[in-house]
Amino acid sequence: MLTFIYSLLPFLRWSKDVNQETLKADVMAGITGAILVLPQGVAYALIAGLPPEFGLYTAIVSATFASFFGSSMHMISGPTAALSIVAATVITSVTADISVDNSAVDYITLMITLTFMVGVIQLALGFLNFGVLVNFISHSVVQGFTSGAAVIIAASQMKNLLGFQVESNGTLMSYIMGVLDNIKETNITALSIGLVTVAIAFMFKRYVKRVPYLLGAMVLGALLCFLIDGAVKGVFLLDELSGTLPPFRLPSFDSDVLSVLLSGAFAVALLGLIEAASIARSIAMRSKQQIEGNQEFIGQGVSNVIGGFLSCYPSSGSFTRSGGNYDAGAKTPLASLFSALLVILFVLFIPSITRFIPVPVMAGSIIVITWNLFDVKGFIETLKSEKAEVITFLGTFVCTLCIQLEFAIYVGVLISIGCYLHKTSRPKVTLVAPLVSDEGKRRIRNVARYALQECPEVKMIRVDGSIFFGSSEHLQKSLQGLGDKGHDKVIVISKGINFIDATGQHMLINEIERIEKKGGRIIFSSLKGNVCDDLEKTELKNQLDDDRLFDTTSQAISDMIQHISAESCTACTSRVFHDCPVIKKRQRCTL
Numbered sequence: 001m002l003t004f005i006y007s008l009l010p011f012l013r014w015s016k017d018v019n020q021e022t023l024k025a026d027v028m029a030g031i032t033g034a035i036l037v038l039p040q041g042v043a044y045a046l047i048a049g050l051p052p053e054f055g056l057y058t059a060i061v062s063a064t065f066a067s068f069f070g071s072s073m074h075m076i077s078g079p080t081a082a083l084s085i086v087a088a089t090v091i092t093s094v095t096a097d098i099s100v101d102n103s104a105v106d107y108i109t110l111m112i113t114l115t116f117m118v119g120v121i122q123l124a125l126g127f128l129n130f131g132v133l134v135n136f137i138s139h140s141v142v143q144g145f146t147s148g149a150a151v152i153i154a155a156s157q158m159k160n161l162l163g164f165q166v167e168s169n170g171t172l173m174s175y176i177m178g179v180l181d182n183i184k185e186t187n188i189t190a191l192s193i194g195l196v197t198v199a200i201a202f203m204f205k206r207y208v209k210r211v212p213y214l215l216g217a218m219v220l221g222a223l224l225c226f227l228i229d230g231a232v233k234g235v236f237l238l239d240e241l242s243g244t245l246p247p248f249r250l251p252s253f254d255s256d257v258l259s260v261l262l263s264g265a266f267a268v269a270l271l272g273l274i275e276a277a278s279i280a281r282s283i284a285m286r287s288k289q290q291i292e293g294n295q296e297f298i299g300q301g302v303s304n305v306i307g308g309f310l311s312c313y314p315s316s317g318s319f320t321r322s323g324g325n326y327d328a329g330a331k332t333p334l335a336s337l338f339s340a341l342l343v344i345l346f347v348l349f350i351p352s353i354t355r356f357i358p359v360p361v362m363a364g365s366i367i368v369i370t371w372n373l374f375d376v377k378g379f380i381e382t383l384k385s386e387k388a389e390v391i392t393f394l395g396t397f398v399c400t401l402c403i404q405l406e407f408a409i410y411v412g413v414l415i416s417i418g419c420y421l422h423k424t425s426r427p428k429v430t431l432v433a434p435l436v437s438d439e440g441k442r443r444i445r446n447v448a449r450y451a452l453q454e455c456p457e458v459k460m461i462r463v464d465g466s467i468f469f470g471s472s473e474h475l476q477k478s479l480q481g482l483g484d485k486g487h488d489k490v491i492v493i494s495k496g497i498n499f500i501d502a503t504g505q506h507m508l509i510n511e512i513e514r515i516e517k518k519g520g521r522i523i524f525s526s527l528k529g530n531v532c533d534d535l536e537k538t539e540l541k542n543q544l545d546d547d548r549l550f551d552t553t554s555q556a557i558s559d560m561i562q563h564i565s566a567e568s569c570t571a572c573t574s575r576v577f578h579d580c581p582v583i584k585k586r587q588r589c590t591l
Contacts, residue, residue, distance in 0.1 A: 010295055011068045014332050022331035029330035030338025033063075033076055037323050039214040039341060042238070043366045044079035047153055048313050049088045050111065052167070052238055052354050055079045056347055057246040060340045062303040062315035067333035067585075070299025071292040072280040075572025076321040076336050077303055081366075081373055082149045085156065087114060087314045089405045090264030105252050108311075110261070110331075113251035115315075116308025117258065117265035122273060123301030137274050140392040141412035142376070143382060145271070148400025150410065151374040153366060160363035161194040163187025163234065189233040190360040197221035197364030205368075214365050219374035221361035236359040243351035245344065246310040267409050272316035276300050283326055322374075322412055388419035415472045427465025429478040432493065434460075434557065439558060444493065444553050457564050459487045464496035467504030475504075479511050479522075488520025489554050489563065495526040505540040512543055521563055523548050525556035 037059045045055030059078040066077035073379045083574065092108045105113075125131075155175035159166045164185040166178030201217035208216065225235055252258075276296055284291045304314060325335055382393045396412030403411070433452040435445040444462070447454060454460075459482050467475060482490055500508070524544060535541040550556040 009069075010071060010299075014073065017331055018334065023334070024328045025331045026335040027338050027422055029325050029328035029335035030110050030342060031326050032328040033321055033335065033339035034342035034346070035212055035215060036324050036545045037063075037076075037078060037211070037318075037339065038346060039218050039365060040318075040320070040369070041079055041343070042357070043214075043362055043369065044084040045313075046238075046362055047081060047084040047088065047156065047366060048111070049091070049107065050313060051242075053109075053241045053347065053351075054111075054243070054311060054313060056152070056343055057310065058307060058312040058315050060343050060347075061246060061310050061312050063308045063336040064303075064340045065278075065306055065315075066299045066303035066315070067336035068299075069295075069302040070276075070333075071279070072283060072297035072317075072322075073289055073332060074283045074322060074326040074330055074335075075276070075280045075289055075296075075317045076325050076339070077276065077300065077317050078315050078321065080275060080316050080318055081153055082146055082275065083268060083314050083316050085149050085153050086268055086271060086405045086409075087111065089113060090261070090268060093404050094264065096259045102148070103256055105254065109249075109252050110257065111313045112249055112308050112311060113257060114261055114265055114268065115304050115313050116251040117261055118269040118272060118314045119301045119304030119306070121266055121269040121301075122297055124302060125269075125273070126294050126297030126301055129294050131277075131295075131297055136278045136417070137270075137413060138389075138392060138416045140382060140385075140389045141396050141409070141416050142274055142278065143378060144393040144396030145400050145405075145409055145412055147374050148397045149405065150407065151401060153373070154370040157363040157366045157370075160236075161191060161367070163190030163236070163360065171403065172235040187234050189228065189230055190358070192233045193221060193225050193228075193230055193235060194360035194364040195356055196224055197361045198368055201365060201368040214368070217368070218357060218361055218365055219366065225358040225361065226356070230358055233420060236355045238354045238359060238362065240355040241347055241351035241353075243348060247313065248309060249311050251308045263407075267405075267407070268314050270347065271409055272300055272304075272314060273297055274317075276317035279319050279322050282333075283322050286326060293360060309352065388423060392416045392419055406417055424465060425470040426474045427463055427467065427471050428496075429475065430464070431461050431462045439519055442554060442557075454542055458491060458560055460491045460493065462493040462496060466498045466500070467508070468499065468501040468504035472503050472507040476507050476511060479515075488515055488518050489560060490515065490520070490522040491553070492522065492524045492554075493526055493553055494524050494531075497527065497531060499531060499534060500540070505535070505538055509540055509543055512548065521560065523550065523556050525550045525553045525559060 038056070041055035041059045042052040043055070045058075046053050048054070060080075062077040065074070070077075078095070088167070091107060091114065093108070095110070095128075151173055152175070155172055156168070156181050158175065159182075162179065162183070162185075164187070165181045166182055168174035168178050171453050172474065197217050197220075200220050201213050204211055204213035204216040231237060266428060273296075276299075277291075277585055280291045280296050283289075300316060302311075307313075307315065325339075365386065383390055385393075392412065392415050395415040396408065399411040400408040431447040432444045433454050434442045435452060444460070445452060461478070461482070465471060479490070512522055527544075527549060532541070535544075547559075550559060
């Protein structure tokens with residue numbers, strides 16, 4: 001019962017550890033978190049196509065509920081760059097499909113409806129114990145999608161940097177064409193302010209560590225705009241904040257709206273969970289905390305469901321703010337509550353401050369964020385990985401640039417699964433031979449790697465991988481290839497075989513019959529105990545028990561050399577099987 005209560009109210013686990021010392025540490029971490037989220041929340045709201053206060057509303061609600069109902073002690077949730085652009089793309093792409101009165105379902109209503117649906121999906125996955133689901137999303141998919149989203153976000157801000165408006169459908173090409181069509185309308189003053197903001201941000205990040213680089217760049221960029229009378233020269237400024245707490249607002253429950261948003265909502269929910277789970281695990285590696293995947297699903301779901309009624313858009317864990325929270329010395333999730341309270345004070349008492357921030361300054365700040373999101377070093381390192389990882393990464397990256405973002409993540413997952421299935425369907429078959437050490441011990445080693453001689457009569461192979469319906473044909477062709485080269489005596493070292501399904505069993509029985517029908521012999525060694533247990537009472541196990549399965553490779557070799565005839569060894573000079581009676585008799589092998 002206690003475990004069940006803790007799963008519903010996980011904050012009861014750590015609340016008993018709160019004391020004066022932890023409260024002091026959490027307050028200081030909360031101040032740091034508030035400073036970090038203020039510029040980011042405004043910037044991400046603009047990426048999502050929303051008024052700036054919506055980013056702060058999301059930071060307030062999500063940070064509180066996700067922390068209290070999740071399992072991580074340090075992860076901070078709220079608006080993120082990737083989810084902002086994906087949510088904006090989803091809403092933009094379905095606007096034309098809404099067959100209801102647009103005055104009743106405007107952009108903001110669609111966005112909070114999306115938030116509510118994302119929360120419901122995440123809660124369902126959490127309660128159904130689908131926390132393991134994120135393990136099927138490879139790192140290459142996440143990195144490819146994140147890199148592509150960074151490029152899309154940067155492209156979406158070019159119009160704000162250049163000082164004009166363009167229409168787009170959320171793809172890279174639409175942003176590029178929109179900019180090229182309106183390039184003559186570029187406002188040089190706006191462009192200059194934006195570029196200076198970018199330069200200042202990079203300088204602060206590298207040389208002024210004590211000041212949050214985004215905050216410093218925004219303040220100095222706004223000051224520059226004021227000094228050169230940017231507003232008079234056509235530079236747009238942000239709107240003033242509403243100055244109110246997150247207002248209660250009902251999402252739409254219209255069936256048409258819910259149906260067209262469903263596919264996008266699932267993609268956003270999945271991406272949000274991947275982000276949150278990855279960040280929670282990353283921070284937990286530093287804090288030595290154990291993370292419960294399903295509890296994180298529930299925490300994200302609760303925050304988005306509640307956010308759907310409090311004017312929030314989809315949120316997830318933030319790597320920047322989570323890392324900052326841990327580095328600032330946070331002890332409990334109360335740090336996220338203190339951060340949210342400080343943001344509330346900012347919204348209530350200094351709402352007019354945003355009207356002094358130029359749009360090009362925000363565009364420059366967002367471009368800096370995307371540069372950090374792109375991770376050039378990680379991009380290059382991934383291109384040096386194995387072929388399957390490169391294909392998955394580049395496939396996801398290109399799809400993110402060329403198609404709607406909510407579908408790009410699906411394509412990336414399919415590519416990743418396809419590469420995995422291709423790899424598992426081709427179990428590695430390695431030619432091996434005995435290598436005798438100076439102490440006289442026989443070790444089985446890779447023929448190609450150690451340049452070993454093979455016995456001309458017996459072929460030894462090691463199979464690494466499972467034998468199932470997807471890999472049986474590949475392994476069968478490998479065995480038949482050995483027969484085609486005249487090797488009718490085969491030893492299969494099976495220590496790398498994890499399981500054999502019905503199709504694999506049928507294939508091996510056929511190969512045993514085919515080889516022995518030709519007068520040859522095939523035997524197996526070192527089959528795992530759990531595989532033998534699974535094969536109990538099967539026809540294949542009966543075949544193996546009939547003097548075709550040996551516990552060790554040495555036993556298999558000793559049995560096989562008894563079947564080598566003197567005639568076939570007349571010309572043998574390979575000196576591989578040193579205990580072969582024919583070789584010993586003819587004294588050709590000093591081993």
